[in-house]
Amino acid sequence: MKLLVGFILFAITLFASINPIKSDFKACFNRYNLSLVKFRRSLAIAVGSHKLLFFSKKYQKGYIKRDPFLGLYLFRLKKRVNPVKFYPFVQAKNQIGIIGNNKFAKAKIISLSNGLDSFAKMDKNIKPNRLITCVCCRAFGLSIGGKSFIDSDFILRFLNKKKVIYADMGVKFIQKGSNILIKEVNPFFKNIWFKKGDKIISIDSKVYKNVSNLSKYILFSKPGKIVKIVYKRGKHIYKQNVRLKRKLSGGLIRRTYLRYIGLVMGYDLKIQYVIKNSLAFRLGLKKGDKLLKINDRFVYLYSDIQKVLSKIKKREIYLLFSRDDFQFFVHFRR
Numbered sequence: 001m002k003l004l005v006g007f008i009l010f011a012i013t014l015f016a017s018i019n020p021i022k023s024d025f026k027a028c029f030n031r032y033n034l035s036l037v038k039f040r041r042s043l044a045i046a047v048g049s050h051k052l053l054f055f056s057k058k059y060q061k062g063y064i065k066r067d068p069f070l071g072l073y074l075f076r077l078k079k080r081v082n083p084v085k086f087y088p089f090v091q092a093k094n095q096i097g098i099i100g101n102n103k104f105a106k107a108k109i110i111s112l113s114n115g116l117d118s119f120a121k122m123d124k125n126i127k128p129n130r131l132i133t134c135v136c137c138r139a140f141g142l143s144i145g146g147k148s149f150i151d152s153d154f155i156l157r158f159l160n161k162k163k164v165i166y167a168d169m170g171v172k173f174i175q176k177g178s179n180i181l182i183k184e185v186n187p188f189f190k191n192i193w194f195k196k197g198d199k200i201i202s203i204d205s206k207v208y209k210n211v212s213n214l215s216k217y218i219l220f221s222k223p224g225k226i227v228k229i230v231y232k233r234g235k236h237i238y239k240q241n242v243r244l245k246r247k248l249s250g251g252l253i254r255r256t257y258l259r260y261i262g263l264v265m266g267y268d269l270k271i272q273y274v275i276k277n278s279l280a281f282r283l284g285l286k287k288g289d290k291l292l293k294i295n296d297r298f299v300y301l302y303s304d305i306q307k308v309l310s311k312i313k314k315r316e317i318y319l320l321f322s323r324d325d326f327q328f329f330v331h332f333r334r
Helices: 001-017 022-035 152-160 209-219 257-261 302-311
Strands: 034-037 043-049 053-055 064-069 072-076 095-100 103-111 120-122 129-132 137-143 148-151 170-174 179-185 198-202 228-235 234-244 263-265 271-274 290-294 316-321 326-333
Touching: 022 034, 022 095, 022 103, 022 263, 034 053, 053 137, 072 152, 095 137, 137 152, 170 209, 170 326, 179 302, 198 209, 257 263, 257 302, 290 302
Parallel strands: none
Antiparallel strands: 034 043, 043 053, 053 072, 064 072, 095 103, 095 129, 103 120, 120 148, 129 137, 137 148, 170 179, 179 198, 198 228, 228 234, 263 271, 290 316, 316 326
């Protein structure tokens, strides 16, 4: 009997270690093919008997719910369709299947998401709105074009929450081996003392080795929550409590720290929108004003705004704009 049990365990281990081949996903294709519906010149995935999950970079009308950060939409469907069930992404395996458009394929996960700064990626280019599964036919993501896909943790939160709100700690993380470092600091977050290169030891007493899971913990928390951070700079260990704010940019919403003072900027460095009653509104800035300079640094590209602001150490910030061939400064204390 012991010999038989040992053989069974060995067989399970042996077959579990074998990488699946494309044909192994045929059962998933047969199961979910009818759950994918032709919708607005693409596909959508049934997530309820009368509800469809859809991704689009362009604004869509007629939705039940929308996540502007991820480009996710929930639509109502008249006919009844067998729904897909998504599972927590931690259960996903490296080898995945892609189901869609009467076809299926095999792929491999090559990187995980980093909050709203980067999506998870696979090793194949896939059209948007294809279902990501594993051999066990559990759903773990939605393709968004190219090699990127939205993992199921974000999808489950989108489906289960009434409002789409994310929290922000005021920093951008980066993974270096098994370490998580701070890459950028939002200059408009008051009373945080992090610097580029600081190593995160723990957040709320939990140690993270994965930047994806750490970022999700922050994003999925409630704005206003105070999180306890332990971090290392050089040989010294520091502790700081940070009150989370509501996230204003990231994902498909152009990421710029100027949004935190009420400015929505275009790639041409012109103001597209000034949020009413914001600091920028009170400073008299208007749509069409073009940003030329931040403190003593000229900006020429949209990406320059983030780079310059993330390195500012002074409390005073001066912004040089042009309006109708007239140049003027606005300044404020952060």
